[in-house]
Amino acid sequence: MHAQGLEWRQLRGEDVEGKGWSETAAPFDRLPISAQALVPPSVWNLSHHSAGICFRFVTASPQIGVRWSVGGELAMPHMPASGVSGVDLYGRDSGGKWRFIGVGQPRQQVGNQVVFEGARGGPREFCLYLPLYNNTLRVELGFAPGTGLLPPPPRKHRPIVFYGTSITQGGCASRPGMAFTAIAARALERSHTNLGFSGNGKMELALAHLLSEIDASVYVLDCLRNMSEPQVLERLEPFVRQLRAKRPQTPILCAGDAFLDSPTEPSRSKITRETVERLTKAGIPGLVYLPMQNAWGSDGEATVDGVHPTDLGMSRQAEVFVKALKKLV
Known part of the structure; x- marks a missing residue:
């Protein structure tokens, strides 16, 4: 044309x-x-x-x-x-x-x-x-x-805020609308803010402060791929506490890792799950752990390089997030 x-x-x-x-x-x-x-x-x-x-x-x-x-x-x-x-x-x-x-x-x-x-x-x-x-x-x-x-019809709801890694940013979707964050937002009829930073989703407290400035319907934390086990132990709880202090009621969804997860659940995901459970028992509301085992399927066809999802992997990951987010937004 x-x-x-x-x-x-x-x-x-x-x-x-x-x-x-x-x-x-x-x-x-x-x-x-x-x-x-x-x-x-x-x-x-x-x-x-x-x-x-x-x-x-x-x-x-x-x-x-x-x-x-x-x-x-x-x-x-x-x-x-x-x-x-x-x-x-x-x-x-x-x-x-x-x-x-x-x-x-x-x-x-x-x-x-x-x-x-x-x-x-x-x-x-x-x-x-x-x-x-x-x-x-x-x-x-x-x-x-x-x-x-x-002008378009106004949004009726607050945005979903995604914070995470290169995969959150969109690597390696073939086009922008195929990032799992965009797929999920369309399915849920919500706006979304993508704060994925390739190789740099590491839960610095400054990012918790910045996230809290956005009036979100839910915060999604999807950083495990960029963090070591000691970093998850050191940073996840302070990050969640900082975010919860500024946003007392907004749900916080803490995702496991689709690439690392297995039936025996590796340590970074295990640390995340246990942290969510411990903070919940301590009276901090609205925390959810999302296991990601087999989020990309079990056929080995969902990545470009063994790490970053193709459009197929993005679609499969979006389905897992949509199912969890429907209960929170």
Whole structure:
């Protein structure tokens, strides 16, 4: 499809969904400016990636154009450019369900462009996901003249906040809408904030403080892959206590590890489960441990490299989280 004749509108930081803070250094950053002095440099650098940030809108335009630019490498050896740096469009079908429409595959850092099929027969709700593993510098949307851009239906619920690892951030989904966090949010009809930091989900107390600034419906802690056993022993309880002190009633879901878990339950997951049980007995409410044994299935087909899930692994992991989150949100 061609972009000829479309009218273009630049997307601003205040337009999007999935940001936990409005005061950010760049429009599509995931942490506030104040976090730079609080978090490790590696977390700050990864916070410029636009994982989980999306734009919901309603339009009657039969074509929807997207122009976008990113600031880093387009792809990784184990993750395609369409997931690292691409944009992903979903739209609601006649029954109100979200359906994949198309992915914008980047070919350069600056000036990528794609035109999707838009609405037919009247206004329709859409959701555009931004890149998972790159700095998104600029986004423009194009619509047919006279079709207009309308606001989406307001969300009725507070967001789900995910904090974790490279898998939480979206590695190695083939496109942004296939991150397990995005799949789960669509299934639950909730907005979500993705605070996955590749290799750096390590439960520093500064992150507990930052998470508590977001008025969430539930906090999901999914950090075990990035933590050693001593780190889990040292950091999980203080992290939960800090978060609970600021948010006394919000559920906190502590996930086990899908890759490490086995019927005998390895120590990092065991430590997590026992910590949740001990804190619950101590009177701290709203803590849930989510075992992840066989979350990716038992056929060995759910990863790219034995560690990071494919779209199949993401879908399977999302199912496990949706089942648990339905009881909490």
